Amino acid sequence: MFRRRRREQPEQVVEQDPAAPARDSGPWDADEPHPETDRIDLGGLRLPHNPDFDVRLASVGDQHVGVVVLYEESSLQLQALAAPRSSGLWDEVKTKILAQAQHLEEREGPFGSELRGEMKVDDGSRPARYLGIDGPRWFLLAVISGKAALDEAVAAAYIDFVKDVVVVRGSEPMAREEPIPLRRPNEQTGENAEDRPGFNPFKRGPEISEIR
Known part of the structure; x- marks a missing residue:
C-alpha cells in the first residue's frame, strides 16, 4: 500500500548502497565499511575463506584464544586483543x-x-615474522612461521589473508590485552543462526578443528 501526501507521487523507499571502504585493505573493524566477501564467522574474528588453508582454533581450557592457519609447510597464528581507546599496543x-x-x-x-x-x-628454532596491527580498541597479532617467514611468495598468501580479516571488538568493557572471545562457526551467541543474512541450514559450513 502506498501512502499519499497531498497529490504528489507515491512515497518511495530509496535503498542506499553500502558505504565504500575508506582504505584499500584491512584488517577491518566490524563497524567500518569493508568489502562483503565470503568469510568464516568465529565471533571476534571473521576470516576470509580460502580452501587451501587449514584453519584451527587455538584453545586454553574452555576458551578459544586464537587461530592457527596451516599452508605450504607454514603457519599463521592470529590473536585479537582488547586495547585502550587512547593508544595502540604494538609498540x-x-x-x-x-x-x-x-x-x-x-x-x-x-x-x-x-x-x-x-x-x-x-x-x-623456526623462522618467524611478527606483525602487529593496531585498530580501534583492538590489537591484532599475526605470527608467520616456517617456510613463509623466508619465502615471500608463500608469505603473500598469508598477507592477503590478514588484509581481509574483520575484527569484531564489541562494545562491552574488556581488560587491557584481554583476548577477544572466539567461537566455532556453529556456536551462535545473541542471535539465532536462522536470523543471519544468507543463512542456509542445508549448506555445509567450514570445518574448524581445535588445538590446545
Whole structure:
C-alpha cells in the first residue's frame, strides 16, 4: 500500500548502497565499511575463506584464544586483543617479544614495523615474522612461521589473508590485552543462526578443528 501526501507521487523507499571502504585493505573493524566477501564467522574474528588453508582454533581450557592457519609447510597464528581507546599496543607488545626472544630484528613490512628472525619451538628454532596491527580498541597479532617467514611468495598468501580479516571488538568493557572471545562457526551467541543474512541450514559450513 502506498501512502499519499497531498497529490504528489507515491512515497518511495530509496535503498542506499553500502558505504565504500575508506582504505584499500584491512584488517577491518566490524563497524567500518569493508568489502562483503565470503568469510568464516568465529565471533571476534571473521576470516576470509580460502580452501587451501587449514584453519584451527587455538584453545586454553574452555576458551578459544586464537587461530592457527596451516599452508605450504607454514603457519599463521592470529590473536585479537582488547586495547585502550587512547593508544595502540604494538609498540608495547613488540618490546616484550624482543625481551623474550633472540635473533629478531625490526624491519618495515606491509603493516608497518614488524619483527623478523627465529622463534623457539620444542625441537629448536623456526623462522618467524611478527606483525602487529593496531585498530580501534583492538590489537591484532599475526605470527608467520616456517617456510613463509623466508619465502615471500608463500608469505603473500598469508598477507592477503590478514588484509581481509574483520575484527569484531564489541562494545562491552574488556581488560587491557584481554583476548577477544572466539567461537566455532556453529556456536551462535545473541542471535539465532536462522536470523543471519544468507543463512542456509542445508549448506555445509567450514570445518574448524581445535588445538590446545
